[in-house]
Amino acid sequence: MSNNNWTHEDWNEMVTQMNEAVADSIEQNMEAQAAFMESWSDQLEESVPDEDVVAQGMEGYSSAYETWMNAAEQVYERSIDAAEGEDVDPSEYRDIWLEAANNAFKEVMSTEAFAAANGQFVQMVMEMRQEFDEAQQEAIAGMGLPSREDVEEVGERLVELERRQHDVETKLDRILDELEE
Structure with a gap:
């Protein structure tokens, strides 16, 4: 109690x-x-x-x-x-x-x-982010490392090389088919 x-x-x-x-x-x-x-x-x-x-x-x-x-x-x-x-x-x-x-x-x-x-x-934050990204890319380049743009460029070149390789393979297959006939 x-x-x-x-x-x-x-x-x-x-x-x-x-x-x-x-x-x-x-x-x-x-x-x-x-x-x-x-x-x-x-x-x-x-x-x-x-x-x-x-x-x-x-x-x-x-x-x-x-x-x-x-x-x-x-x-x-x-x-x-x-x-x-x-x-x-x-x-x-x-x-x-x-x-x-x-x-x-x-x-x-x-x-x-x-x-x-x-x-x-929001505008201020976006501007700060842009400045940060630019500073980051400069720091990366200063260290001798590839930047985002460098990696994107390599990727675009690789895609182009793959497209050309595919074209060459297709042409080669046609030539081999004609030689076999």
């Missing part, structure tokens, strides 16, 4: 731990949101979007922020419910934050500002 005789200290310790867990959860989620927004704004700094795009981006951010605040309020309310003795499954907290994250990111990602920033990011 379980002991239901909670002391005042036990109760205070449980409530304190729950409050600390909720505060840590809120802090971690706000830090994640801030990091996301900082990354997003860094991408936007590289170009000056028009006012409509900026306004829509700010609306998306505002909606995302409101979503996070609503989630924080829900977590707080469920914590109060738990402190008052209601049986609250810890997975409810996780579900609240996951749903909030999905909705907040959806709000931000559906804006033209995010699409523009994402497009710039």
